[in-house]
Amino acid sequence: MYEHLETAANPAGLKRVAVDPVSRVEGHGKVTLLLDDQNQVQQARLHIVEFRGFEKFIQGRPYWELPVLVQRLCGICPVSHHLAAAKAIDQLVGIDPADLPAAADKLRRLLHFGQVLQSHALHFFYLSSPDLLFGFDSEIGQRSVVAVLADHPEIGLQGVKLRKYGQEVIRMVSGKRVHGTGAIPGGMNKALSREERDYLLQDIGQIVDWAKAAVALVKHLHNANRPFNDQFATIRSNYLGLVNADGALELYHGGIRAKNADGTTLFDHYDYCDYQDLIREEVRSWTYMKFPYLTALGKADGWYRVGPLARVNNCDFIDTPLAEVARVEFKQQLADPALVHSTLAFHWARMIELLHCAERIEQLLADPNLLSSDLVAQGSKRYQGIGVIEAPRGTLFHHYQIDDNDIVTKANLIVSTTSNNTGMNESVRQVAAEYLSGRELTEPLLNQLEVAIRAYDPCLSCATHAVGKMPLQVELVDAAGRVVDRLIRHSNGEFARGDAV
Amino acid sequence: MAAKPVLLLACGNPSRGDDALGPLLLEALAEHIDPDLVECIVDFQLQIEHSLDLQDRQLVIFIDASVREPSFEFTMLTPAPALSHTTHALSPAALLGVYRSLHGEPPPAYLLSIGGHSFELGEALSPAAQANLAQATRFALDLLQGAPTELAACAAKLAVTPSANG
Numbered sequence: 001m002y003e004h005l006e007t008a009a010n011p012a013g014l015k016r017v018a019v020d021p022v023s024r025v026e027g028h029g030k031v032t033l034l035l036d037d038q039n040q041v042q043q044a045r046l047h048i049v050e051f052r053g054f055e056k057f058i059q060g061r062p063y064w065e066l067p068v069l070v071q072r073l074c075g076i077c078p079v080s081h082h083l084a085a086a087k088a089i090d091q092l093v094g095i096d097p098a099d100l101p102a103a104a105d106k107l108r109r110l111l112h113f114g115q116v117l118q119s120h121a122l123h124f125f126y127l128s129s130p131d132l133l134f135g136f137d138s139e140i141g142q143r144s145v146v147a148v149l150a151d152h153p154e155i156g157l158q159g160v161k162l163r164k165y166g167q168e169v170i171r172m173v174s175g176k177r178v179h180g181t182g183a184i185p186g187g188m189n190k191a192l193s194r195e196e197r198d199y200l201l202q203d204i205g206q207i208v209d210w211a212k213a214a215v216a217l218v219k220h221l222h223n224a225n226r227p228f229n230d231q232f233a234t235i236r237s238n239y240l241g242l243v244n245a246d247g248a249l250e251l252y253h254g255g256i257r258a259k260n261a262d263g264t265t266l267f268d269h270y271d272y273c274d275y276q277d278l279i280r281e282e283v284r285s286w287t288y289m290k291f292p293y294l295t296a297l298g299k300a301d302g303w304y305r306v307g308p309l310a311r312v313n314n315c316d317f318i319d320t321p322l323a324e325v326a327r328v329e330f331k332q333q334l335a336d337p338a339l340v341h342s343t344l345a346f347h348w349a350r351m352i353e354l355l356h357c358a359e360r361i362e363q364l365l366a367d368p369n370l371l372s373s374d375l376v377a378q379g380s381k382r383y384q385g386i387g388v389i390e391a392p393r394g395t396l397f398h399h400y401q402i403d404d405n406d407i408v409t410k411a412n413l414i415v416s417t418t419s420n421n422t423g424m425n426e427s428v429r430q431v432a433a434e435y436l437s438g439r440e441l442t443e444p445l446l447n448q449l450e451v452a453i454r455a456y457d458p459c460l461s462c463a464t465h466a467v468g469k470m471p472l473q474v475e476l477v478d479a480a481g482r483v484v485d486r487l488i489r490h491s492n493g494e495f496a497r498g499d500a501v
Numbered sequence: 502m503a504a505k506p507v508l509l510l511a512c513g514n515p516s517r518g519d520d521a522l523g524p525l526l527l528e529a530l531a532e533h534i535d536p537d538l539v540e541c542i543v544d545f546q547l548q549i550e551h552s553l554d555l556q557d558r559q560l561v562i563f564i565d566a567s568v569r570e571p572s573f574e575f576t577m578l579t580p581a582p583a584l585s586h587t588t589h590a591l592s593p594a595a596l597l598g599v600y601r602s603l604h605g606e607p608p609p610a611y612l613l614s615i616g617g618h619s620f621e622l623g624e625a626l627s628p629a630a631q632a633n634l635a636q637a638t639r640f641a642l643d644l645l646q647g648a649p650t651e652l653a654a655c656a657a658k659l660a661v662t663p664s665a666n667g
Contacts, residue, residue: 037588057516073622078545126549144547146595149602157603164550178544210648 001235008034008043030196031449033432037255039439044432046425046453047287051067057061058411061384063402067183077459078178079115079170080391083108084185084398087253087387092402093185094138094379097253102185103372110364111173111182112389116251117357118166119209119392120138120308122348123393124214125159128347131451132221135287155217158210162354165207169361172196182332186316187376197365204362208322211351211358215326218351223333224346230334232435233343233427233452236261237303239310240419242390243267247316249323249356251390257314258294258304263338267292272388275397279414289421303422306394307456308349313339318352320359326352345429346455391416417458504557505540506649511564513538514545518624519617520579522634529638538649541626547591552600553555558608560653562641563593566630567614573637575644577660578610609653611660613637 014034034043054073061069066085090100094377097105106378130143133152141147151154174180175190182188187332198412222229238261241327242254255269256278260318270278281290282299293302304310312331330348334340340349364370387398401410431452436445511523524543533543534651541569544556547563556563563578580597591599593612595608613639626634640659647655 054622069516072514122548146599146602149549149599160550161602163548164553167550177542411607 001099001428002044002433005041005044005429005433007424010239011043014288018373029451033427033441035441039437039441041432041437044425044429045286046288046421048427048442055411058400059408060410061163062406063089063186063400063408064406066400067333068181068406071180077115077119077391077393079111079180079189079387081173082174082180082183083115083252084114084387084391084396085400088398089387089398090386091387092382092400093337094382095186095377099377099379101187101189101316101372101374103191103369103378104377105373106367107173107188107192107375107418110192110361110370111170112252113357113364114166114169114173114390116166116187117207117361118163118170119353119457120357121159121162121166123392124218124350124354125156125162126455128454129159130154131348131447131454132218132488135344135450136448140443140447142333143447152370155424158213160209162207162214165203166357169208171199172200184376186378191375191376192371193374194249194305194371197371200361201365202240204358205482208355208358208362211355214351215348215355218332219329220347222348229344230342233431233447233455234341235343235423236341237305237426238266238297239296239313239339239424240306240393241311242272242388243269243315244319247382248319249315249317249327249353251311251313251353253389254393256388259314259339259340261341265349272397273386275386275388275414279417281414287421289418291421292419295423296301304419305423305456306416306419307346307392308345308353309340309346310394311390312349312352318356320356320363322359323352323356343423343452343455344467346457350457352404391419398441410413415459417456420456420458424453424456424458427455505536506559507539507645507652508550508554508558508561509534509539509541510540510547510554510565511541511543512546512613513543513566516622518619518621519627520566520614520620521626522617523564525634526564526613526638526641527606529634530641533642533646535649539645541545541661547593547596549591549596549599550597551591552596552603554602555596555607555610556604560656561608562609562613562656563610564613564641566591566620567616568617569614571616572633573613573615573640575611575640575656575660576614577657579610580607585625609656611656613641 014036030047032045032047033041036042058066060070062177066089070081073081083452087097090096123150126145129148130145133148146158148353170180171177173180173192182190187432238258239257240258242250243257244250244254256272257268258266278295279292281292283290290492291303293299294304295302302383307328312327329339329353334342334345384401391394396416397412397414399412403409405421413452431448435448439445505667509527511527513520513523515521515524527541527543544551547608578594578597581592581594593610595609597607615630618627643654644659645652
């Protein structure tokens with residue numbers, strides 16, 4: 001591993017390069033490199049702006065506001081926060097997952113599959129396909145989805161329409177594209193009408209076909225440069241995520257399974273309500289984001305990865321036919337030997353999940369019970385609720401405590417990107433050590449750092465996008481702290497060098 | 502269902518201080534607009550699939566908070582030839598560029614940007630932004646009072662110099 005590059009032995013005499021913010025990820029991140037006089041990388045770090053104030057934002061609110069309120073934490077995965085909060089709040093009103101009315105459970109799953117589908121389509125087609133189709137060092141103007149639309153219009157348009165379909169699923173179930181109110185304590189607040197179901201049925205066959213094509217595309221792209229893609233940013237790690245009771249891939253509700261890098265199961269079907277015994281979070285002085293680890297393995301060995309690669313690695317099978325065929329082929333081709341460790345294989349695993357979601361949406365739409373209006377269960381108040389869900393980027397924990405007046409007194413969130421913090425840093429250090437060290441840094445080389453981070457699909461939480469914000473700024477600072485070069489990439493895509501900000 | 506002639510597309514996160522300006526303006530307009538004429542859409546940020554929302558419109562107005570404007574500004578948009586490489590979100594002009602690459606010439610489109618100052622999670626609208634919102638709301642109400650067939654021409658007269666902003 002590359003942990004020796006986390007902190008340089010003698011940072012005072014080194015040049016500093018910052019990539020700030022990292023582009024084409026959700027939100028803001030910053031990479032800093034410290035280089036010696038021979039441009040050898042001595043230190044590499046990914047800094048992520050913590051989800052600042054999230055818990056404080058939630059505390060003091062009545063619990064029933066949370067399913068709507070938490071959607072405002074993130075512009076990309078509001079539904080994931082909505083459903084994780086809903087699962088926690090079910091417990092506050094005395095409803096365990098098994099007590100939820102069947103139709104409410106199905107509607108929530110439909111909502112979740114729509115969310116994962118649209119998020120995975122966004123990531124692959126909008127954010128990552130330019131790198132994969134045109135190359136990491138292609139001309140920068142080409143590295144955008146607009147170039148994909150121009151050069152590969154069929155692929156680009158399929159990505160647009162896949163994402164749009166996922167959003168339409170969300171709109172039909174929750175009533176709105178964003179800030180819908182589908183889930184309520186103990187169930188759902190709106191039945192799906194026959195007309196809404198039929199509207200979604202019109203296109204689902206096409207969506208499954210396009211999702212299948214997306215798996216074929218990512219397989220082709222990975223295999224086109226197999227040795228490089230297998231090694232780039234690749235690290236061996238533990239993997240954590242939910243699985244179904246029968247070991248199947250599970251995105252909505254299950255027990256926690258973790259495997260080590262050799263594929264040995266560390267624990268299985270662990271009740272997520274006891275997550276605080278399982279996971280601890282380490283604080284390091286140089287970043288706001290914490291570093292979670294498995295308590296039993298300790299800080300040094302207990303870090304783990306979550307998300308599509310972890311889920312496809314962890315599960316025994318996928319319970320939809322096309323995605324299962326894709327999973328078997330994925331493991332046969334890439335497993336080393338039991339698990340797939342290639343960081344770029346996140347993309348492949350992500351498209352397998354996209355296909356799974358399309359298939360599950362098709363199955364759910366064919367279920368007549370989906371239209372039932374029996375949607376809410378009632379129970380007795382509890383003072384603590386914990387909800388865990390597999391969000392597009394990985395396992396998402398919501399934990400609340402309330403008082404006698406139903407006000408939230410304590411909230412704890414562990415978001416997927418936090419769980420991948422060590423993994424992303426290790427991948428950044430691998431790329432810095434293997435591909436950048438000793439070379440003159442250029443924009444295409446720096447993009448390789450971003451490619452490594454982007455594979456994880458990190459959600460760095462911004463959702464603030466006012467006109468004029470979000471330029472990219474790269475600074476080269478000498479040993480005395482003087483800025484010797486500066487490159488600004490404005491929000492309209494134009495570049496400026498020097499002080500011309 | 503046929504597309505309504507006018508689309509108001511507001512961006513912003515209601516829980517991030519002045520980023521709420523776009524959604525709040527649509528709320529202020531809600532009771533005063535003809536629902537058969539105008540469709541209102543709110544989202545956190547613009548993405549490529551929003552280009553599908555622009556189809557078959559006679560007029561599109563994007564509404565967003567801006568760190569640049571002292572109060573508010575209404576500008577004509579032209580499709581941007583390239584879009585931002587810096588983020589997952591698109592500018593309105595870049596969205597028009599995407600529309601042109603997918604469907605041909607986009608409908609007449611404008612940006613109503615409203616000045617904001619603070620965008621932290623959990624913050625309320627700043628006093629300055631509240632004043633800006635009131636001004637922008639009056640402007641939008643005046644604009645939308647016109648006859649449906651005249652709205653695009655009216656918008657063109659009210660817009661400042663076509664912007665090359667991204």
